[in-house]
Amino acid sequence: MxxxxxxxxxxxxASLLPSTxxxxxxxxxxxxxxxxxxxxxxxxxxxxxxxxxxxxxxxxxxxxxxxxxxxxxxxxxxxxxxxxxxxxxxxxxxxxxxxxxxxxxxxxxxxxxxxxxxxxxxxxxxxxxxxxxxxxxxxxxxxxxxxxxxxxxxxxxxxxxxxxxxxxxxxxxxxxxxxxxxxxxxxxxxxxxxxxxxxxxxxxxxxxxxxxxxxxxxxxxxxxxxxxxxxxxxxxxxxxxxxxxxxxxxxxxxxxxxxxxxxxxxxxxxxxxxxxxxxxxxxxxxxxxxxxxxxxxxxxxxxxxxxxxxxxxxxxxxxxxxxxxxxxxxxxxxxxxxxxxxxxxxxxxxxxxxxxxxxxxxxxxxxxxxxxxxxxxxxxxxxxxxxxxxxxxxxxxxxxxxxxxxxxxxxxxxxxxxPFVGHPQQPPALAASVYASQPSQAHPSAADAARANPELTTVVHVSWNGATEVAVWNFYSQADETAVPYLIGNVTKHDFESVFVTPGYWDFVSAEALDRHGDSLGWSRIVRANIEGALKYASEDGEQLLLVPDDPASLVAVEPAVEEIVVDPAPLVEAIVVDEEMAHEEAPEHVSEADDLLRAINDVVIGMILLACFGTILIFWWTRRFKWRPHRYLRLASSPLPSPAV
The missing domain is CATH 2.120.10.30 (TolB, C-terminal domain)
Known part of the structure; x- marks a missing residue:
């Protein structure tokens, strides 16, 4: 002492009184x-x-x-x-x-x-x-x-x-x-x-x-x-x-x-x-x-x-x-x-x-x-x-x-x-959670339907302890642990921990760190989103909420199932052009034939356009119903809840 x-x-x-x-x-x-x-x-x-x-x-x-x-x-x-x-x-x-x-x-x-x-x-x-x-x-x-x-x-x-x-x-x-x-x-x-x-x-x-x-x-x-x-x-x-x-x-x-x-x-x-x-x-x-x-x-x-x-x-x-x-x-x-x-x-x-x-x-x-x-x-x-x-x-x-x-x-x-440059051996830490909310409705009668079909949002947190060169985080989702990952968004790194919020329910999530040149620095592990927050959102009559993860493959642009039909008007013009010498002798007959031809072609074109529209509607319904899933999977309240990666 x-x-x-x-x-x-x-x-x-005396000197310590204020600080004490x-x-x-x-x-x-x-x-x-x-x-x-x-x-x-x-x-x-x-x-x-x-x-x-x-x-x-x-x-x-x-x-x-x-x-x-x-x-x-x-x-x-x-x-x-x-x-x-x-x-x-x-x-x-x-x-x-x-x-x-x-x-x-x-x-x-x-x-x-x-x-x-x-x-x-x-x-x-x-x-x-x-x-x-x-x-x-x-x-x-x-x-x-x-x-x-x-x-x-x-x-x-x-x-x-x-x-x-x-x-x-x-x-x-x-x-x-x-x-x-x-x-x-x-x-x-x-x-x-x-x-x-x-x-x-x-x-x-x-x-x-x-x-x-x-x-x-x-x-x-x-x-x-x-x-x-x-x-x-x-x-x-x-x-x-x-x-x-x-x-x-x-x-x-x-x-x-x-x-x-x-x-x-x-x-x-x-x-x-x-x-x-x-x-x-x-x-x-x-x-x-x-x-x-x-x-x-x-x-x-x-x-x-x-x-x-x-x-x-x-x-x-x-x-x-x-x-x-x-x-x-x-x-x-x-x-x-x-x-x-x-x-x-x-x-x-x-x-x-x-x-x-x-x-x-x-x-x-x-x-x-x-x-x-x-x-x-x-x-x-x-x-x-x-x-x-x-x-x-x-x-x-x-x-x-x-x-x-x-x-x-x-x-x-x-x-x-x-000055210091850190290269941590441990991968980035990532945690993802899914939350449900009721969409705003213009009419009260739509509330029941809205609760049965809530809006889902995925919130992802990521950090990399000791990394000094991270400029951007890319976020990916995939159908399962072995499936191909698809980019679902990115954020600029501003703090130790970055937050990414995106509509939908993205089940298997990972993050990639990029430096200021766009070069990859490393990846997090793949984690499953925690759905506990979403499960707290239940229907008013106590029915169990059905959660269907979005399929990341639906984010990829696909070619139209029916090609757009373009009609060239030149042949039509040629079909109704007649020689001037026959204009007086055969005009009534040619006019009648041309009129019949135009009507027939018009019917064909209209039919094809209607068929294309119907096909497009069918394809749109199909993609919204199944979201281009190679397989469909559900997570219920009885499913095991994943834990955030720490």
Whole structure:
């Protein structure tokens, strides 16, 4: 447990009153702050509230976050909880792209982000899976780090292999080359308090450090710990009067970030000494300190309780760093607002100069957690942690965008932004349902007939968890699982889940995803439409409703059964034209013969036209009656009801 001074503790209580009140007034039984999906009923993803100040200058990419409701691991319980914490990807409109919340049964995940450092050159995803509530001896009880490919499949799991009690949640930094990674570490040991001027006392102390891990074997290649290198009195959190503690011990350093430069030396950020350390990769000694009680640099800026320190560049005389200046912790604050910083160190003259500052847009403090990410093109992405708050800034510090979870009950330890193309191996999820309604009738006497012949509508929902290239959904129906599918319509994809509504009862339904070029990306499975909604529509006298699926083959254009008859008038004209020399001598006779011929031809033509009309009517009746069915099939209320695909 931490041991603040009494005044700090009172300050903490005062500062937390508004937020505590806000948290207590939130009704946790509500879910209007969450997204729900027909195709993924177990998922409740978090909604965003977004403000753009200048969208034209925002960098492209997706948001990578890992919401959690509270930091500690949950004890096991059998009560159902929807999948809502863990790794998530959103687009810049706050629309869900991928949720991995069900991957580990709603278990907390931290530091979720893409990495391009794996040796195969492809983009991967990495995160930390939190330890179990109780260490039951299972391989992942202490937690582990994960690396996924762009199909969202696990390529590597890195467990704890040394004496550490758990995988620390603060850091999983895959280094360039993709062979090793850095992780934060914590060890709790008994230690004398002589460094605090109390040699007769001892306490449990939580020392901090980092390890470099071989990703292929999980072997620890380098292990650094603060116990014999950073004294207790360097802490600005544990005070000379802090009482001894058991359990988790005195948290005097609190490591939260580690990085490595091209020279093989390590960068270490310690929150409770407000110091960033450069540590030798040869023997582990501290080369220099930036900030804190014992800084080696003359600085033209201040910072405290920082997070996410990273190398920007390094050479023999200068080093550039980036980090989040929290300027506060749970109990105190040293400044009025948190900010991201990029600073340049002259390691010859031992001076430190502020290059850029990115102030939290709402003018508030991030009392814990958070990160700074430099984007391609010069923009900076800031994760402020509480309520998933993050912002994007222009190189000059101007805030271009800010967003936060709609719900105050969730946070994200870090937030990132990256370009990414997802190719999920799982097929699209599809659910279809049929509904019946009474057609509007001009006369009340038609109501009974309308109920006996209701209008049927098929509603199809489709989503593809993690697919980033879908532009259009094509929907198909077929007579049975092995029949030829026929296109029944399409919709443009605008959100995680798309909805297609079409007249009729389409029984066997599937969907095809197309990219913006019209190329096929993949197909859903074939599902049968759920008719439960339609069966609720029954006749007034309680008679059972008969549902007859439409036959998709009726959508195909067919050739007319009777060809259209076209009569050429030229022969008729020729038949009644006579030689001028016979016009006077045989006119009456020829006129009579021509008249008879015209009447006969007219009767034939009229007969053929009537026959064609009758045939057309017969064909039209036949197609409406049987809808070109190769076979006819019915589904009654007693038929088994299909379940939507999930």
């Amino acid at each position: 931490r041991s603040p001074s009494l005044s700090s503790f009172l300050l903490l209580l 009140e806000a948290a207590n007034t939130f009704d946790v039984t509500r879910d209007d702050d969450l997204l729900s999906f027909v195709t993924m009923p177990n998922v409740k993803a978090i909604k965003y509230n977004i403000t753009y100040h200048d969208r034209s200058r925002v960098s492209p990419g997706y948001w990578f976050v890992a919401p959690y409701s509270h930091l500690d691991a949950d004890p096991y319980n059998s009560k159902f909880n929807p999948c809502q914490v863990g790794p998530h990807i959103y687009d810049q409109d706050g629309k869900l792209v991928w949720t991995g919340s069900c991957l580990h049964n709603n278990r907390n995940v931290f530091d979720f982000k893409p990495t391009n450092h794996i040796a195969d050159g492809a983009t991967h995803l990495s995160f930390i899976l939190q330890n179990n509530y109780i260490n039951d001896g299972t391989p992942l009880a202490k937690g582990a780090a994960y690396i996924l490919n762009d199909k969202y499949l696990v390529e590597n799991t890195i467990p704890i292999t040394n004496d550490l009690e758990r995988w620390d949640l603060h850091e999983f930094n895959v280094l360039p080359g993709g062979k090793t990674a850095l992780a934060a570490s914590i060890r709790i040991q008994d230690q004398s308090l002589a460094e605090l001027g109390r040699p007769a006392e001892s306490s449990r102390v939580a020392s901090g450090g980092f390890v470099e891990i071989d990703l292929a074997t999980s072997a620890v290649l380098f292990d650094w710990d603060s116990r014999d290198k950073i004294p207790l009195h360097e802490s600005d959190h544990v005070m000379p009067w802090s009482p001894p503690e058991g359990g988790g011990g005195l948290d005097y350093i609190h490591v939260n970030a580690a990085d490595k430069n091209v020279y093989g030396d390590y960068l270490l950020s310690a929150r409770y000494t407000s110091t960033i350390y450069l540590i030798s990769g040869q023997d582990g000694h501290i080369i220099w300190r930036l900030g804190g009680k014992y800084t080696n640099f003359a600085m033209d800026f201040t910072f405290s309780k920082q997070h996410n320190a990273r190398f920007v560049s390094a050479n023999e005389t200068h080093t550039v760093l980036s980090f989040l200046n929290n300027a506060s912790d749970d109990f105190t604050n040293q400044e009025d607002v948190s900010s991201g910083m990029i600073v340049e160190l002259d390691t010859v003259r031992m001076t430190a100069t502020l290059q850029s500052r990115y102030t939290r847009p709402d003018g508030s403090l991030s009392r814990m957690r958070g990160n700074l990410q430099r984007l391609d093109g010069g923009n900076v992405f800031m994760g402020w942690s509480a309520q998933g708050y993050h912002s994007e800034h222009a190189p000059d510090g101007t805030a271009l965008m800010e967003a936060k979870f709609l719900s105050p009950r969730f946070n994200s330890y870090r937030s990132y932004k990256f």
